[in-house]
Amino acid sequence: MDRAEAAQRISELREQIHRHDYLYYVEARPEIADAEYDALMRELAVLEARFPDLVTEDSPTQRVGGQVDAFRPVEHRAAMLSLDNATRAEDLREFEARIGRALPGGRFTYVCEPKVDGLGVALLYERGRFVRGATRGDGRVGEDITPNLRTIRSIPMVLRRPLEAVADLEVRGEVFMPRRPFERLNRALEEAGEATFANPRNAAAGAVRQKDPSVTARRPLDIFIYHVSHAEGLGLGSHWETLAALRAAGFKTNPRVEKCGALDAVIAYCARLERDRDALDYDADGVVVKVDSLQQHRRLGSTTHHPRWAIAFKFAARQATTVVEAIEVQVGKTGILTPVAKLTPVELAGVVIRNVSLHNEDEIRRKDVRVGDTVLVERAGDVIPYVVQVITARRPPRARPFAFPTSCPACGGVAFRPQGEAYWRCMNSACPAQLKERLRHFGSRRAMDIEHLGEVVVDQLVDKGLVKDFADLYNLSVDQLLHLERFAEKSARNLVDAIAASRTRALGRLLNALGIRLVGERVAQLLAARFGRLDAIAAASVEELGEVHGVGRQIAESVSRFFADKANRRVLKRLAASGVVMREPDAVEGARPLSGKTFVLTGSLATLSRDTAKDLILGLGGRVSGSVSKKTDYVVVGEAPGSKADDARRLRVTMLDEAAFLTLVGKGAEEGTGQR
Ligand code: IVH
Numbered sequence: 001m002d003r004a005e006a007a008q009r010i011s012e013l014r015e016q017i018h019r020h021d022y023l024y025y026v027e028a029r030p031e032i033a034d035a036e037y038d039a040l041m042r043e044l045a046v047l048e049a050r051f052p053d054l055v056t057e058d059s060p061t062q063r064v065g066g067q068v069d070a071f072r073p074v075e076h077r078a079a080m081l082s083l084d085n086a087t088r089a090e091d092l093r094e095f096e097a098r099i100g101r102a103l104p105g106g107r108f109t110y111v112c113e114p115k116v117d118g119l120g121v122a123l124l125y126e127r128g129r130f131v132r133g134a135t136r137g138d139g140r141v142g143e144d145i146t147p148n149l150r151t152i153r154s155i156p157m158v159l160r161r162p163l164e165a166v167a168d169l170e171v172r173g174e175v176f177m178p179r180r181p182f183e184r185l186n187r188a189l190e191e192a193g194e195a196t197f198a199n200p201r202n203a204a205a206g207a208v209r210q211k212d213p214s215v216t217a218r219r220p221l222d223i224f225i226y227h228v229s230h231a232e233g234l235g236l237g238s239h240w241e242t243l244a245a246l247r248a249a250g251f252k253t254n255p256r257v258e259k260c261g262a263l264d265a266v267i268a269y270c271a272r273l274e275r276d277r278d279a280l281d282y283d284a285d286g287v288v289v290k291v292d293s294l295q296q297h298r299r300l301g302s303t304t305h306h307p308r309w310a311i312a313f314k315f316a317a318r319q320a321t322t323v324v325e326a327i328e329v330q331v332g333k334t335g336i337l338t339p340v341a342k343l344t345p346v347e348l349a350g351v352v353i354r355n356v357s358l359h360n361e362d363e364i365r366r367k368d369v370r371v372g373d374t375v376l377v378e379r380a381g382d383v384i385p386y387v388v389q390v391i392t393a394r395r396p397p398r399a400r401p402f403a404f405p406t407s408c409p410a411c412g413g414v415a416f417r418p419q420g421e422a423y424w425r426c427m428n429s430a431c432p433a434q435l436k437e438r439l440r441h442f443g444s445r446r447a448m449d450i451e452h453l454g455e456v457v458v459d460q461l462v463d464k465g466l467v468k469d470f471a472d473l474y475n476l477s478v479d480q481l482l483h484l485e486r487f488a489e490k491s492a493r494n495l496v497d498a499i500a501a502s503r504t505r506a507l508g509r510l511l512n513a514l515g516i517r518l519v520g521e522r523v524a525q526l527l528a529a530r531f532g533r534l535d536a537i538a539a540a541s542v543e544e545l546g547e548v549h550g551v552g553r554q555i556a557e558s559v560s561r562f563f564a565d566k567a568n569r570r571v572l573k574r575l576a577a578s579g580v581v582m583r584e585p586d587a588v589e590g591a592r593p594l595s596g597k598t599f600v601l602t603g604s605l606a607t608l609s610r611d612t613a614k615d616l617i618l619g620l621g622g623r624v625s626g627s628v629s630k631k632t633d634y635v636v637v638g639e640a641p642g643s644k645a646d647d648a649r650r651l652r653v654t655m656l657d658e659a660a661f662l663t664l665v666g667k668g669a670e671e672g673t674g675q676r
Pocket residue numbers: 081082083113114115116117118119120121136172173174226227288307310312
């Protein structure tokens with residue numbers, strides 16, 4: 001092949017590769033297999049190696065360049081301004097009133113766009129070729145990060161119509177790291193023992209400022225383009241048309257942009273996106289509302305700080321910093337010691353957060369949370385708040401690493417952390433804190449369902465020595481209760497009656513109520529269904545117990561150990577003597593707690609396969625359906641959920657994350673998943 005032929009073939013190959021990049025990275029609808037794409041790239045690389053003078057900067061082979069020493073300062077074509085902020089609908093109305101005063105008689109239509117929480121960048125194209133990309137910097141002068149931006153495959157190196165011939169084009173966009181790749185990256189960093197990033201934004205910021213573009217290239221970055229800041233003679237009339245032109249030219253624009261004819265539609269869009277923010281695959285911290293007409297943009301102009309034709313509607317913050325005032329260790333019903341950070345109260349997305357679980361010793365050590373530390377806490381969606389990281393720069397000089405107690409903070413008994421387990425346990429079976437937790441669980445709605453046996457009552461019963469085990473509950477008298485705080489004749493009678501009424505609960509409930517390690521609602525149901533009587537379960541061997549489908553070796557051993565314990569047998573005997581029914585009654589009440597409930601599963605769950613989850617639901621009397629409708633009771637949302645999660649949101653069906661689902665089916669944290 002001579003030089004002319006090579007030049008011809010190189011040009012064809014580049015064109016094809018650009019097109020496939022566009023289809024893959026921008027449109028997410030590839031037309032060829034990865035192997036075919038790789039073959040095109042290889043052919044191009046071979047030809048370029050033979051004819052090095054034919055290599056150009058915009059060749060797909062040149063996406064990942066060599067090391068850079070420093071990022072040169074570059075002046076933007078037009079200043080990169082900030083945006084004015086709104087937090088309430090009234091602020092948006094005020095915005096419209098303001099632009100109405102500036103352009104009397106003007107009528108406004110708008111474009112709404114997610115405000116992606118990433119890094120603003122300016123991209124420069126000369127005659128359709130990417131020549132330079134820069135960070136925002138101070139707004140006037142940014143840093144030249146061209147080699148790093150080249151590695152982002154959704155940034156086109158060569159533009160198509162209608163922007164291919166523009167002599168000097170500057171566009172703005174937001175570089176971001178989508179959530180799932182971010183989580184993968186953090187997991188990989190953690191496994192490699194390296195520092196993780198607090199959020200996708202920090203990860204993206206770190207990636208674009210790498211001195212080695214090959215590192216940036218391995219970071220899963222993406223970009224949405226949302227503004228043309230410099231272009232001569234394009235003749236576009238509106239922002240909406242601008243977005244269409246950007247898209248046609250090969251840029252990736254946000255698919256959730258919407259044109260709104262009036263402010264009410266803008267307000268509705270903001271509310272909708274705030275509600276849906278967790279379903280986006282990137283972090284968005286608000287909505288950018290832009291006047292659509294470019295003529296109006298020019299007439300409204302800008303302040304030194306922000307354009308007057310746009311405003312950012314900010315979502316309620318879900319991350320905040322606050323101070324750890326203390327770390328308390330709480331005792332669970334099986335004796336597990338859980339450290340809890342007591343925080344200076346802070347509001348997160350409308351809820352005041354005072355406590356946050358630190359889970360276990362390893363978790364505290366990994367995050368190195370200390371009393372006095374300032375921490376970043378997050379509460380995303382319906383999820384329980386957690387500590388993202390410590391702001392070490394604000395650590396008081398005397399803060400010491402947290403030392404996990406080696407004795408139970410409630411009873412002073414010996415605490416022990418078995419080898420290979422994450423949790424410390426109080427080994428004192430008479431520990432009052434454990435007893436309180438066990439009694440609370442015993443009376444809870446999904447166990448013996450004893451009304452009026454609340455937390456405060458349980459505390460008093462244990463503290464006054466009236467109840468030392470479950471059986472004592474059934475011997476309480478109205479007179480005894482009258483000596484307790486806040487009890488009157490009527491309330492005392494109510495509690496005694498409620499306890500008496502619990503005697504005839506189904507066997508599954510009783511088994512669950514006993515708080516046997518690894519036996520939650522589901523296992524309790526399985527055992528009750530198989531054996532029908534408590535004494536039969538107590539008499540069963542580990543092998544016999546293990547034969548029940550869904551009862552593994554560990555569970556069988558735990559059950560067997562429980563019934564072998566003399567103290568436990570004594571309590572059971574006394575329970576029976578107080579009239580607690582210890583066999584499956586004929587009319588099975590509550591044995592199918594999910595009966596009549598319809599579930600839909602979407603996404604993958606971390607600890608269960610789809611089939612196991614299905615079995616769990618069916619086993620408890622529930623139904624599993626393939627699609628979400630108004631009749632659906634719960635949608636279980638795993639990782640990478642499909643459109644069913646959107647349907648659930650739209651139809652306002654209750655959504656459960658994995659933890660909530662496991663709790664519902666009785667496999668929540670305290671029951672254990674066999675991993676402890
Ligand atoms: S428009 C003149 N649109 O938010 C153009 N900005 O606080 C002004 N941002 O620095 C920006 N998504 O980095 C615009 N759809 C969007 C945006 C967006 C995110 C960022 C941008 C800007 C910051 C303003």
